[in-house]
Amino acid sequence: MEVLVTTDHTPSSNTSVTIWNPSTGTKLLALKGPCATTGSLVLLRDEGLLIAEVGKPFVHLWQVGSPLQSSRRIICPVGQQKLGPMTASPDGNYIVVAISEKINVWQPATGRVVEVISSAHYRPVTVLQFTDDGTYLISGGADGIVSVWSFLKLVSSAETKPTYSWSHHTLPVTSLHVGSGGRKATLFTCSEDRFVKIYSLLTGSLVLSVAFPQPLHSIGVDRLERSFFVGGGDGTIYFFNLTNPPRGMEAQVTTSEDAVLKKHTTRVTALSISADEKNLASGDSEGSIFIWDLESRQAIRTIGSASSTGSKGPVTNIAFWLNDPDSLKGGRSGKKPTIFFPDVPKLIEGNEDDADGEELIKVWNRVDQGDDSDDTMTSSSSLYSSSSRGGDSLAKINQLKMDLAQAKETNRKLHEFCVTDIFNRIENSKHTDTQSNKRKNKSNKK
Known part of the structure; x- marks a missing residue:
């Protein structure tokens, strides 16, 4: 079953992550914890989820198969600094977290910071994401630069220069989407400069540039990459069809009725398209969340609205997640985890081991479970x-x-x-x- 995972920034609330049934709009779980930083929600396949706490150097983990009502707090070994956007490698062995303009590659199993890219961007990093095969790490910043990094070269310290670096945006990059295909994938980026840029990771070239009437803050792309939606600063969601692209490298979207979805009244902060491509979930800066039917282009369901929950904080993350709802309840009946995190109060920093000269923990990885x-x-x-x-x-x-x-x-x-x-x-x-x-x-x- 596919569930909807959302986070919002409401300091007065003790709920960090909310899991919904998008078909009925009912709340499945409300996970207690702090507010999540924008762009920091990490879904570990069907294993669990991570968020970075707003204003503090803490990463919070909720793992399937364990009681999910309370999180496990892990101290990120980067000093007492505020964490920004966060992502994880597809195999779950590395977490990449942004702190201002720096990018930190962190191995949670040992607590070691494998690599720190100090000159990644001139202004704070705003978005981070991996390709589906872990070949590339993509970063976007408030300086308008989009960089593509070879992850193997980063963790092996062979090279700390980006494979590609594009500066086509003139204002902060607010969201990005990496398609399927690994190093041959297509990259979508949107910015406050009102443009969506589409790049080919295979050739490193700009494929298409689409202009919109409003500053853009979020993007959602269907799995077959036939179309995409972007959220505007005035609450309008714009649609662009990629099956009939323009002849040139530039296109422009107007405010015609067949190209917009109108229901939000404030900035659209997050978008996500379901796996079956039938529904679109959108969240805004007032905490309202709508489920759209993509065939009729109508908002068919309202969940988590400010009027119903009393929440006034913006929706910071939203994502559809393929998972079994029963496994989210924890306990003996739930799914047993196959990724093990170190159960320690504070992870070691740098490359130092403990006082006895032994490693604090081995490698965090999936392990085969047998009869025992x-x-x-x-x-x-x-x-x-x-x-x-x-x-x-x-x-x-x-x-x-x-x-x-x-x-x-x-x-x-x-x-x-x-x-x-x-x-x-x-x-x-x-x-x-x-x-x-x-x-x-x-x-x-x-």
Whole structure:
């Protein structure tokens, strides 16, 4: 079943994440916790979800198979700084969190910050997202720059320069969407400059630029990438059909009735399209959430509105999530988790280990559960031994990938050095022969 996950910024409320049934509009779960930062909701497949707490260096985890009414708080090892947008690699081994203009790559299982990109953007990072295969990490900032990073090179410290960097936007990038296809995917970005830019990650080129009448704050794209919706600053949701694209690289959307959805009265802060592409969920800056029928273009359901909940805070995150509602209730009847997080009050920082010289925890990874899965869940010693067995294999694979990337980089530098040295020797040899010939000619003339 597909559920709807939303967060809003209401300091007076003790609810951090709300899970709804989009078919009926009923509330399935209200997860207690702090307000979530915009763009920080991370859905770990069917395992659970993460958010970054507003104004504090804390990441909160709710995991399927455990009691979900209270979160587990993990201290992000980046100092006492406010966290911004956040995302996680598809395999769940790395979390990437933005702090102002810096991008931090963090491995929660060990608490280590693997890489810090200090010069990612000139102004604060506003959006972060991975491709579906984890090949690229995409970031957008308040400086209008969109950068594409090779994630393997980042974690192996082989290179900290973006593969692509585009500066077509003139105002802050507010939202982005990465299509399916890994390194061949299509990237959609929207900005307060009223433009949607569509890029090809395969070629690194701008494919299409679409202008709208209002500043844009959110974008939703269907799975087949046949159309997209963007939320405007005045509450209007605009529609653009990609099956009949313009002949040139530029297009413009007007306010005609067939191109807009009108129900919100304030800025549309979040959009998400269901997996079956029948419904669109939208949230605004007053806390109202609407479910739209995409065939009739009508708002068929209102959930979480400011009038019904008393909430006045903006909707900060909204996403459809394919999950079994029964597994969200926790307990023995729920789904057992296969990703294990370290159960420690504070994770270690940097590359330091504990006082005994042993690692605080092994590698956080999915592990196979056999007949003794119940014992794995009840015994901490068996849990960590099982986790370490699964983690050792992943650690070796990751280490081999890093070694391969470093070897390629070393080989490239060695090749450049050899070529340069050979050319220098040839040039020096030519110069020496020329000087020798001149001296011979002078002697012959005498």
